[in-house]
Structures are given as C-alpha cells and as structure tokens.
Amino acid sequence: MKLFLSADAVAKALGVEDVAAALEAEARARGMALELIRVGSRGMAWLEPLAEVERDGVRHAFGPITVADVPALLDGALAGHGPTEDIPFLASQTRLTFARVGVIDPLSLADYEAHGGLVGLRKALADPAAIVQTVIDSGLRGRGGAGFPTGIKWQTVAAAGAGRKYIVCNADEGDSGTFADRMLIEGDPFSLIEGMAIAGLGVGAETGFIYIRSEYPDAIATLTRAVEIAREAGLLGGDVLGSGRGFDIEIREGAGAYVCGEETSLLNSLEGKRGVVRAKPPLPALEGLFGKPTVVNNVISLATVPVIFEKGPEHYASFGLGRSKGTMPLQIAGNVRFGGLYETAFGLPLGEIVERIAGGTRTGRAVKAVQVGGPLGAYFAPQQFDTPFGYEEFDGAGGLIGHAGIVVFDDSTDMLAQARFAFEFCAVESCGKCTPCRVGAVRGVEVIDRMAAGEDMRDLVEDLCETMRDGSLCALGGFTPYPVLSALTRFPDDFAPHKEAAE
Amino acid sequence: MPDTAPSAAAISAEIAAELHREGPLLPILHRLQKRFGHVPETAVPLIAEALNIGRAEVHGVMSFYHDFRAVPAGRHVVKICRAEACQAVGGVALAEAALAALGTEWHGTTAGGAVTVEPVYCLGLCANGPAAMVDGRPMAAATAEKLVAEVSA
Numbered sequence: 148m149k150l151f152l153s154a155d156a157v158a159k160a161l162g163v164e165d166v167a168a169a170l171e172a173e174a175r176a177r178g179m180a181l182e183l184i185r186v187g188s189r190g191m192a193w194l195e196p197l198a199e200v201e202r203d204g205v206r207h208a209f210g211p212i213t214v215a216d217v218p219a220l221l222d223g224a225l226a227g228h229g230p231t232e233d234i235p236f237l238a239s240q241t242r243l244t245f246a247r248v249g250v251i252d253p254l255s256l257a258d259y260e261a262h263g264g265l266v267g268l269r270k271a272l273a274d275p276a277a278i279v280q281t282v283i284d285s286g287l288r289g290r291g292g293a294g295f296p297t298g299i300k301w302q303t304v305a306a307a308g309a310g311r312k313y314i315v316c317n318a319d320e321g322d323s324g325t326f327a328d329r330m331l332i333e334g335d336p337f338s339l340i341e342g343m344a345i346a347g348l349g350v351g352a353e354t355g356f357i358y359i360r361s362e363y364p365d366a367i368a369t370l371t372r373a374v375e376i377a378r379e380a381g382l383l384g385g386d387v388l389g390s391g392r393g394f395d396i397e398i399r400e401g402a403g404a405y406v407c408g409e410e411t412s413l414l415n416s417l418e419g420k421r422g423v424v425r426a427k428p429p430l431p432a433l434e435g436l437f438g439k440p441t442v443v444n445n446v447i448s449l450a451t452v453p454v455i456f457e458k459g460p461e462h463y464a465s466f467g468l469g470r471s472k473g474t475m476p477l478q479i480a481g482n483v484r485f486g487g488l489y490e491t492a493f494g495l496p497l498g499e500i501v502e503r504i505a506g507g508t509r510t511g512r513a514v515k516a517v518q519v520g521g522p523l524g525a526y527f528a529p530q531q532f533d534t535p536f537g538y539e540e541f542d543g544a545g546g547l548i549g550h551a552g553i554v555v556f557d558d559s560t561d562m563l564a565q566a567r568f569a570f571e572f573c574a575v576e577s578c579g580k581c582t583p584c585r586v587g588a589v590r591g592v593e594v595i596d597r598m599a600a601g602e603d604m605r606d607l608v609e610d611l612c613e614t615m616r617d618g619s620l621c622a623l624g625g626f627t628p629y630p631v632l633s634a635l636t637r638f639p640d641d642f643a644p645h646k647e648a649a650e
Numbered sequence: 651m652p653d654t655a656p657s658a659a660a661i662s663a664e665i666a667a668e669l670h671r672e673g674p675l676l677p678i679l680h681r682l683q684k685r686f687g688h689v690p691e692t693a694v695p696l697i698a699e700a701l702n703i704g705r706a707e708v709h710g711v712m713s714f715y716h717d718f719r720a721v722p723a724g725r726h727v728v729k730i731c732r733a734e735a736c737q738a739v740g741g742v743a744l745a746e747a748a749l750a751a752l753g754t755e756w757h758g759t760t761a762g763g764a765v766t767v768e769p770v771y772c773l774g775l776c777a778n779g780p781a782a783m784v785d786g787r788p789m790a791a792a793t794a795e796k797l798v799a800e801v802s803a
Contacts, residue, residue, distance in 0.1 A: 486777025
C-alpha cells in the first residue's frame with residue numbers, strides 16, 4: 148500500500164507521529180508492504196491529520212486519522228472522503244504557489260523536479276538579464292502585507308551598483324491567523340530556495356538570509372535540511388546548477404519579537420542588534436543589511452517566483468483583479484468549520500470566503516466579525532461581506548489584506564475586549580523607538596478600560612488613534628488603529644456607555 | 651539537565667563557534683540558551699569582549715527579545731497562544747484554566763520549578779486552535795487537561 152501522511156506542524160500538533168508509528172507497527176505485524184511517504188499539508192485543517200491512500204494513481208483522503216483508525220485504514224475498510232482533489236475545498240482552488248505542498252515529499256529534490264521544480268531557475272539562468280523584467284511583468288506584489296511591486300524592488304537593488312548585496316527572506320510570520328509561510332516551508336522548501344536563487348541572480352547578490360521565527364521549530368528543521376540538500380546537489384553554492392554564478396543561503400532564527408517582521412527591524416536583528424525600527428529613507432533596497440543594497444521579500448513572494456518563470460509572467464498576471472494580479476494563499480482561521488489554506492485568484496468577496504468556503508462558524512453561531520490581515524488588520528462586519536479580496540478594494544473598505552489571514556469570530560465576541568487586546572498587543576510588542584506607539588498603546592489600554600467601566604471616551608480613542616496612525620514610524624503603531632477603530636465604529640453597541648445598564 | 655552554572659571556558663567555546671557569521675550576536679545567544687537553558691549573566695562580558703561591543707549593548711539586545719532568559723526556566727515550558735485566532739475559539743478560557751490548574755501566573759514557574767508558563771503570540775496553528783506548545787512541541791485543539799497531562803508525564 149502506498150500511503151501519504153501529513154507531517155505538517157498541525158498534524159504533529161494533533162498526534163500524527165503516534166499514527167505513523169502505529170501504521171509501521173501494524174504493517175510489520177501483518178507482513179504487509181507499506182510505502183509511507185511523509186508530505187506537507189493539503190491545507191484542509193479540519194481533516195488533519197490527513198492520510199491519503201493511492202489507488203490507481205489517485206489519492207484518496209482519510210482524516211482526521213487517529214491511532215484507532217489504523218487497522219481499518221490498512222484493511223481498506225475505513226470510511227473516507229473520496230479522491231482528495233475532488234474535495235470541494237481543494238477542487239475550487241487555483242494552486243500556483245502551493246501546487247506541490249501536500250503532494251510531494253518536501254525533502255526530495257527528485258520529487259520536486261518531477262513536479263515542475265527548477266524549470267523556473269533554468270529559464271532564469273538562460274537569460275539572467277531578463278529576470279527583473281519578468282517579475283515586473285507578472286505583477287507580483289509583496290505578499291508579506293505591504294503589497295509593494297516585487298519587480299520594482301528588485302530593479303532598485305539591481306541598479307544599485309556592483310558591490311555586495313543581499314537577498315533577505317522574511318519568514319517572521321507573526322500575524323495571528325496566518326500560517327502560509329510555515330506551510331510552504333514545511334511542504335515545499337525548495338520553491339523558496341529556488342525563488343531566492345532567482346532573486347540573487349536577478350539583482351547580483353550572492354548571499355541570502357532566511358529570518359525565520361523561533362515559534363516554528365518544525366519549519367526550521369525542514370528548511371535547514373532542505374538548504375543542506377540544495378547545497379549538496381549544487382543548487383546552492385559557488386556554481387548554481389553549473390552556471391558559474393554563486394548563491395548561498397543562511398538560516399537565522401528569530402527570538403520571539405513580533406516587530407522583527409517589519410523589514411527594518413528584521414535587518415537590525417540580523418545584524419545582531421535590538422530589533423528596533425529604522426526610519427525610511429534610506430530604503431533597504433539601497434541601504435539595507437549591513438548598509439548594503441538588500442531585497443527583503445516575504446516567503447510567499449519569493450516562493451511564487453519559480454512558477455512565474457516556469458509558466459510565464461503572462462500566465463501569472465492572467466489571474467486576479469485590477470492591480471492585484473495572480474493568486475493569494477488565503478489562510479482561513481479562528482472560529483470556522485472548514486479552516487486552512489485556500490489559494491485563489493484575487494477578487495473573491497469576503498462573504499463568499501467566510502460563508503461558502505469556510506462554512507461559517509465551528510460553533511454554529513452567527514458570524515459577528517472577521518479580522519483580516521493579522522493583529523493590525525481591521526475587523527469587518529457582515530454588512531461589508533461584498534468587499535472583493537484585493538489590495539485596493541480592502542483599503543477602500545477601511546482595512547487591509549496584509550498577509551491574507553482571515554480570522555472569524557462568532558456573536559459571543561466582545562469587540563471592546565478585541566480593541567483592548569489590539570492596544571495591549573502593541574504595548575507588549577512595541578520596539579520602543581517612537582513615542583506614539585510606545586506610549587500610545589499603553590494609554591490606549593487604559594482608555595478602553597475606562598470605557599469598559601462605563602465612561603464615554605470615544606473622542607479620546609479616536610484622537611489617540613490619529614496620533615498613532617500619523618506619528619508612528621512603522622505599521623505596528625501606525626496600523627493598531629485599524630482593529631481599534633473598526634471595532635469601535637462597526638460594533639458601537641459593545642462600547643456603549645454604561646452598557647451593563649442596557650442589558 | 652543543562653549545566654546551569656557553566657565555566658567561562660565552556661561559555662567562550664560556545665561563543666567562538668558562532669563567530670564566523672556576519673552579525674553573530676543572536677546566534678550566540680540562541681546557542682548559549684540551547685546549551686545552558688538560559689544565557690548566564692557571566693556570559694555578557696565574554697560576548698561583549700568577543701564582539702568588541704559594550705556590555706550594555708549585549709544586555710540591551712538580550713533583554714529586547716522575549717525568547718532569551720537570564721535565569722533557567724522550569725523543567726517544562728508551556729507556551730499558550732494569546733493571539734486573535736485562538737481567542738476566537740476559547741483561547742482565553744484555555745489560558746485561565748491552564749494557569750489555575752497549574753497554580754501559576756503568566757511568566758511564572760510552579761512550586762518546585764516544574765513548569766514555566768509563558769504567553770506566545772501565534773504558533774501558526776490558527777485553524778486548529780486553541781494552540782499551545784510544550785517543551786518546543788506544538789499542540790493543537792489544546793485543553794487544560796491535555797496540557798497538564800503533558801507536563802505531568
């Protein structure tokens with residue numbers, strides 16, 4: 148029997164290693180030939196740990212799988228979900244960046260190549276001078292949250308003289324509700340390595356750093372091994388795939404500071420300093436790591452580069468909506484029936500994502516609010532569910548898509564508590580460099596507490612948020628007003644003075 | 651058990667192993683903490699000397715990051731996610747129940763040094779919350795009972 152078993156952190160966090168051990172033991176006891184292949188996650192979180200049995204070349208899904216299910220699974224008697232790729236959640240996606248995740252053995256370079264891997268890098272090597280223009284033509288924008296055109300950033304670094312330059316991958320995925328970087332790294336790490344190599348060739352950098360958060364031990368282990376394998380295979384090192392060009396990658400572990408997901412804090416952290424924000428300008432593209440021109444891109448931006456070269460920039464740009472080209476790996480999280488990773492072209496209305504794809508709340512109660520874009524993203528109310536998923540569209544609706552985390556809350560949620568948490572989080576994670584963020588967040592918690600006690604402090608909260616938004620150096624202080632003000636204006640009943648009297 | 655009172659020579663050997671890197675301070679601190687369970691105070695002047703920076707700068711970097719400890723943690727470290735996606739599925743109640751069951755506070759260590767409990771802001775298990783981590787191993791669909799059982803084993 149050929150069996151694929153998820154080794155994603157989610158599966159491990161749900162006990163998949165016990166299932167794997169039971170499978171091996173049971174197969175041995177039966178004298179049965181079992182080919183067990185560990186893969187990343189298909190992204191259907193409610194089916195994890197997911198096992199897939201291959202029959203006539205088609206994988207059939209079983210999950211969530213427990214140790215008790217093992218004998219029936221090997222008997223072929225366990226009830227399943229049919230062919231994995233026919234499950235509506237998966238069948239309705241457009242997987243470009245995540246095409247291989249959950250499908251291949253993440254640490255098999257042969258498997259990677261058999262599924263289109265390295266085609267992009269070979270094309271890029273054939274015409275290095277066209278690399279930057281290809282990325283510009285694809286319309287790819289930074290998937291970390293800011294949405295800056297990736298190709299334009301590369302062009303700036305490429306034009307910045309001939310000295311030492313760096314490619315820095317931001318894998319400090321700290322936003323609650325996001326796990327795309329983690330899943331990609333655990334399920335298809337070579338795509339990130341290939342994307343970074345193309346970036347290095349394109350801008351003239353020979354050194355890459357991946358800054359990955361310490362909260363992701365499984366991803367760090369997979370990535371560390373993948374870089375070693377890539378080096379042994381000549382994909383990294385002094386002579387990338389025999390091209391005569393050099394590129395190598397070093398992995399650096401973060402240390403639990405959310406603000407280091409901000410690119411200039413990240414650069415300071417890599418240099419061995421406190422992760423405080425730098426004022427811009429100078430842009431990191433001109434004066435970045437150790438003062439040298441530096442590309443700083445998110446994991447998903449870089450891991451999308453290979454497929455752009457493999458299938459052509461026009462193919463990638465043919466997906467999407469307006470200036471939001473291509474696909475976005477949505478991360479559906481929180482209180483939902485069907486959570487997980489859903490890669491699709493930009494443009495889906497938020498309500499369709501929440502109601503149809505996610506199936507509403509896990510608790511079965513009405514949806515009250517949806518926070519999009521992490522702890523600095525706005526809370527959307529169901530009245531805004533017609534907003535199409537795109538950078539400009541969400542901006543126009545008073546929010547942001549960020550790294551595309553979508554966190555659903557049911558009607559038991561107290562939005563005043565959520566606003567308080569937004570300030571509290573900012574206070575805990577502020578780097579302390581600028582006053583609006585450092586002091587404003589603390590005052591914000593105090594003001595919300597007074598509102599909870601019945602005082603009408605609405606004007607003061609709005610004034611404080613204006614100061615933080617306009618006066619902060621980076622998005623931590625600058626965007627904390629999004630969750631606070633969206634909660635305040637869209638859910639005013641939760642902030643009503645003396646609300647206990649009204650109940 | 652890690653050696654919680656290492657000699658200067660042992661510390662210096664760990665520092666030297668990371669000096670070949672560009673910007674080696676975080677790798678040094680991680681390495682010391684992995685080896686000794688914390689970053690001993692006696693390491694600060696040794697790091698400062700090795701990197702030719704001030705002791706205050708080493709202290710400043712170390713204290714900036716949530717991960718680094720100046721004193722050893724309990725025998726088990728439980729991290730419970732406090733972030734929004736876990737809040738949406740009972741994360742606050744989980745944390746309260748776990749802290750009550752273990753008899754400690756955030757950042758506290760239980761009597762006898764058995765368990766240290768810390769908040770964490772997202773473990774990337776956001777569709778399977780509430781999430782926690784015990785001694786570096788992630789736990790999804792966490793309950794106070796599961797957490798207590800894990801550290802009692």
